[in-house]
Amino acid sequence: MVGGGPAGSRAAALLAKDWDVAVLEEHQESGRPVQCTGLVSPRVLEMAGVRQTPLNVLHGAEIEFPGGRRIAVSSPEPKAVVIDRADFDRQLAERAMDAGAEFFYGRRYLSRRWEGRSRIHYREDGQVGEECARLLVGADGHGSKVAMEAGDPRPREWVRGLQVDLPIADGSDTVEIHVGSETAPGFFAWRLPCGDFTRVGLCVGWDHGPPADYLRAFLKKLSLEDVKPLDKHCGKIPLGGRGRTYGDGVLLVGDAAGQVKPVSGGGLFPGLTSARCLAAVAGEALREDRCDAASLKAYERMWRKELGKELARGYRLRRVFLRMSDEDMAKASAMVDRPDVQRLLNSGDIDRPSDLAAPLLRKVPGLLRFSPRLVSAMVMR
Numbered sequence: 001m002v003g004g005g006p007a008g009s010r011a012a013a014l015l016a017k018d019w020d021v022a023v024l025e026e027h028q029e030s031g032r033p034v035q036c037t038g039l040v041s042p043r044v045l046e047m048a049g050v051r052q053t054p055l056n057v058l059h060g061a062e063i064e065f066p067g068g069r070r071i072a073v074s075s076p077e078p079k080a081v082v083i084d085r086a087d088f089d090r091q092l093a094e095r096a097m098d099a100g101a102e103f104f105y106g107r108r109y110l111s112r113r114w115e116g117r118s119r120i121h122y123r124e125d126g127q128v129g130e131e132c133a134r135l136l137v138g139a140d141g142h143g144s145k146v147a148m149e150a151g152d153p154r155p156r157e158w159v160r161g162l163q164v165d166l167p168i169a170d171g172s173d174t175v176e177i178h179v180g181s182e183t184a185p186g187f188f189a190w191r192l193p194c195g196d197f198t199r200v201g202l203c204v205g206w207d208h209g210p211p212a213d214y215l216r217a218f219l220k221k222l223s224l225e226d227v228k229p230l231d232k233h234c235g236k237i238p239l240g241g242r243g244r245t246y247g248d249g250v251l252l253v254g255d256a257a258g259q260v261k262p263v264s265g266g267g268l269f270p271g272l273t274s275a276r277c278l279a280a281v282a283g284e285a286l287r288e289d290r291c292d293a294a295s296l297k298a299y300e301r302m303w304r305k306e307l308g309k310e311l312a313r314g315y316r317l318r319r320v321f322l323r324m325s326d327e328d329m330a331k332a333s334a335m336v337d338r339p340d341v342q343r344l345l346n347s348g349d350i351d352r353p354s355d356l357a358a359p360l361l362r363k364v365p366g367l368l369r370f371s372p373r374l375v376s377a378m379v380m381r
C-alpha cells in the first residue's frame, strides 16, 4: 500500500485481517500536513469507524452569488460535521495497525517493476530499498506516482485550494459559500464555523493561478484581512476522475483514483466507499492468487456501480458551472430564490448533490437555458 492517508489506511485495515499489509508513507506520521477543510456528512465518521467529537455540527448553508443575492438552505437534521482531520487520519492509521498492518513512515515509494509480482523500489533515509508484493495499492493522493506508472498520467483537472484558521469563535450551524469569478473562479470560497475558530478558504481552477491573491481579497471582503491566522493549509484536488483504476498487480483508491465529488471537491466519502470495494476484490484476487488486470477489473466495476453515476453527473454539473458567467449565476440565483425550490434544496445530501439536479430542473426549467445540451444529458443518464 502506498499512502497512509484515509483511503490507504481504511483499505489496509480491511485487508490486514487476512493478509500481510505494509503501508509506505513518505511523511513521519499520518494526518500531517493537513490538506482538508474537514467538512463531511455524519456518515463518514461511521464509515471510518473513527470516534471523534466533531468541531461543529452544521444544519445548513448560505450561498452568496455574484450580485450579492444569498440563498439559504437548512434542515432540522444535521447535514454535515466539521472533523479534526489530523486526528481522523491518525485514528484510521491506528485502526489499520490494530488489524495487523505494518506502517513504514518516512519511506517514499519510487517505482515498481511487474514480473507476475511487483518489485517495489522506495527511498528511506537517503537509501534505495526494494520489496516484493503480490498486489500494490496506490493510495498516494492527487499526484499519484503509482497511477502515473499504471499508465494514467493525470486526472482531467485539478483545482488549487488555500485556507486559514482564524481565532474567531463561531458555533453557528451554517457554512457560507461564495461563488463568482472575482471571489473564486472555477470553484468556490467558504467561511466555515468550527466552534473555537473560523476557517476561511477557497479553491480556484488551475488556469487562474495560485489562490493566495484570491484568498487575500476574500478575507478583505469579509473584513478579516487583519486577523492573524492560527494555521494555514493548502492543497490540490483532482477532478473528473481517472480513466482506469486497475492494472496488472495494481489498484488505485481515493484521490489517486480520482474518486472525488466534482461539485464540492469532497474526497473522504468516495475514498472510504471505494476502499471497501477494493478490500473485497483484492481479498478475492489474493485468495485465488490472480492479481492480473483482468482479475482486478471487478474493483472498477464495483466502485463505479456505487459511485460512478454520482461522479459522472457531478462532473457534467461542474462543466455547466464552468460555462456560466457571473451574470448567468446571478440570473440562476434569482430563478431558484423561491420557497418551493428552497424546500427541495433543503432535502439535499452532500454526498449525492447531483440527485437534486433532475427535480430542480423540473421545478425551474428556465435553468436549461444555461447549457441545454449538457444539462439534458445529465438528467437523461
Ligand SMILES: Cc1cc2nc3c(=O)[nH]c(=O)nc-3n(C[C@H](O)[C@H](O)[C@H](O)COP(=O)(O)OP(=O)(O)OC[C@H]3O[C@@H](n4cnc5c(N)ncnc54)[C@H](O)[C@@H]3O)c2cc1C
Residues within 6 Å of the ligand: 002, 003, 004, 005, 006, 007, 008, 024, 025, 026, 027, 030, 031, 035, 036, 037, 038, 039, 040, 107, 108, 109, 110, 139, 140, 141, 142, 145, 161, 162, 163, 233, 234, 235, 236, 237, 253, 254, 255, 256, 260, 265, 266, 267, 268, 269, 271
Ligand atoms: C483545500 C482542500 C480542502 C478539502 N476539503 C475537504 C472536505 O471538506 N471534505 C472532504 O471530504 N474532502 C476534502 N478535501 C479532499 C480530501 O482531503 C481528499 O480527498 C483526501 O485527503 C483523499 O484521501 P486519500 O487517502 O486518497 O489521499 P491523501 O489524504 O492525499 O493521502 C495520500 C497519502 O499518500 C502519501 N504519499 C504520496 N506520495 C507518496 C509516495 N511516493 N510514497 C509514500 N507515500 C506517499 C501522502 O503523504 C499522503 O499521506 C479537501 C482537499 C483540499 C486540498
